[in-house]
Amino acid sequence: MPELPEVETTLRGISAHIKQQTIAKAIIRQYQLRWPIPANIQQLLANKSIAKLERRGKYILLRTNSGTIIIHLGMSGNLRILTKPTPPKRHEHLDLIFHNNKILRFTDPRRFGAFLWVEGDPYEHPLLRNLGVEPLTKEFSGQYLLSQAKGRTIAIKTLLMNNAIVTGVGNIYAAEALFASCIYPAVPAKSLSIERLDKLVKCIKLILRQAIKRGGTTLKDFVNSEGKPGYFSSQLKVYGRNGSPCMVCGKTLERMLLGQRSTVYCGSCQR
DNA sequence: CAGAATACCTGCGGGC
DNA sequence: TGCCCGCAGGTATTCT
Known part of the structure; x- marks a missing residue:
C-alpha cells in the first residue's frame, strides 16, 4: 500500500x-x-x-x-x-x-x-x-527498538513491519532501511546491538523523510490527491530489484520470503 | 505468549 | 489469443 x-x-x-x-x-x-x-x-x-x-x-x-x-x-x-x-x-x-x-x-x-x-x-x-510509536518522532529510537526486540527471535524486518511496535513502515521502506543500515533482514531482532539499532532508526527516519519530500513511491496504483504519481520509486535501491546488481558493491541482489513478504537484499552488504 | 499461516480482493505479467 | 499461476504497497484473525 x-x-x-x-x-x-x-x-x-x-x-x-x-x-x-x-x-x-x-x-x-x-x-x-x-x-x-x-x-x-x-x-x-x-x-x-x-x-x-x-x-x-x-x-x-x-x-x-x-x-x-x-x-x-x-x-x-x-x-x-x-x-x-x-x-x-x-x-x-x-x-x-x-x-x-x-x-x-x-x-x-x-x-x-x-x-x-x-x-x-x-x-x-x-x-x-494498539498502534506503536510514530517513526518520525523522538520516541522512536534505537533504545526503544532494543526494548521491543528483547527476547524476540523474529526477523528484524518482520518486527519493523509490526504496527504494534512502529506504525507506517511497510514492505518497501523496511527493505530499503535495512539495506541502508547494512542489516541482514532475517537476523533475529534480539541479536542486534544498540549501535546497529540506532543506525537502523536513523536510516528509517531519513528514508521516510526523503520519500515524503518526493511525494511517495508509485509502483502501480498510488497517486496523490491530484492523481499524479510519487517520485521516490527512482530512489529505491533494493525493493523490486531482485537479480539486479547492488548499487554499492555490484553483487547480484537476492530475494527471500519473510513473514510471507518478498524481501530483496544484498547478501554481501547486509549481514 | 510469540510466531506462522490464512484470509480478504482485483489486476497484471509470464509461461505455456 | 487465452488460460493458469504467482505475485503485489496491508493487516486482522486464526492456528500451532
Whole structure:
C-alpha cells in the first residue's frame, strides 16, 4: 500500500481543499471494503464539517465536531480531490461532496482499505488503540527498538513491519532501511546491538523523510490527491530489484520470503 | 505468549 | 489469443 510517506502525501494534498469545509453529500457505490462502510453513512456525514485532518500510522483521520472518519488506503487505495463532477470509473467506490464543490474520491481496486465512522475518541478505536510509536518522532529510537526486540527471535524486518511496535513502515521502506543500515533482514531482532539499532532508526527516519519530500513511491496504483504519481520509486535501491546488481558493491541482489513478504537484499552488504 | 499461516480482493505479467 | 499461476504497497484473525 501506500505506506507512511504515501499516506502523508495524500493527507497534505487533500487538507487545504477540505479543511473547515462542510460535507453536502456522501455517495457510496461500494460498501464492501475491508469492513463494510456503515449503512447509514450518508445521514451520519451530512452537514458535518471537517475540523481537522490527522495521520496516525497509515490511517487518515477526518475529524468533525461530533465524530471522526477513519480512512485506510489498504494495499491499492488512493484519495483524490476533484474540482468538478466526474463520472466514476470502476473501483472508484466513494465520493464526499463538499459545499465548496470539491469532491473527495476514494478509489481502491483490491478493497483492502477502510472507511469508518467513530464517535468519541478515535484513538480508542480498536484499529488505532494498539498502534506503536510514530517513526518520525523522538520516541522512536534505537533504545526503544532494543526494548521491543528483547527476547524476540523474529526477523528484524518482520518486527519493523509490526504496527504494534512502529506504525507506517511497510514492505518497501523496511527493505530499503535495512539495506541502508547494512542489516541482514532475517537476523533475529534480539541479536542486534544498540549501535546497529540506532543506525537502523536513523536510516528509517531519513528514508521516510526523503520519500515524503518526493511525494511517495508509485509502483502501480498510488497517486496523490491530484492523481499524479510519487517520485521516490527512482530512489529505491533494493525493493523490486531482485537479480539486479547492488548499487554499492555490484553483487547480484537476492530475494527471500519473510513473514510471507518478498524481501530483496544484498547478501554481501547486509549481514 | 510469540510466531506462522490464512484470509480478504482485483489486476497484471509470464509461461505455456 | 487465452488460460493458469504467482505475485503485489496491508493487516486482522486464526492456528500451532
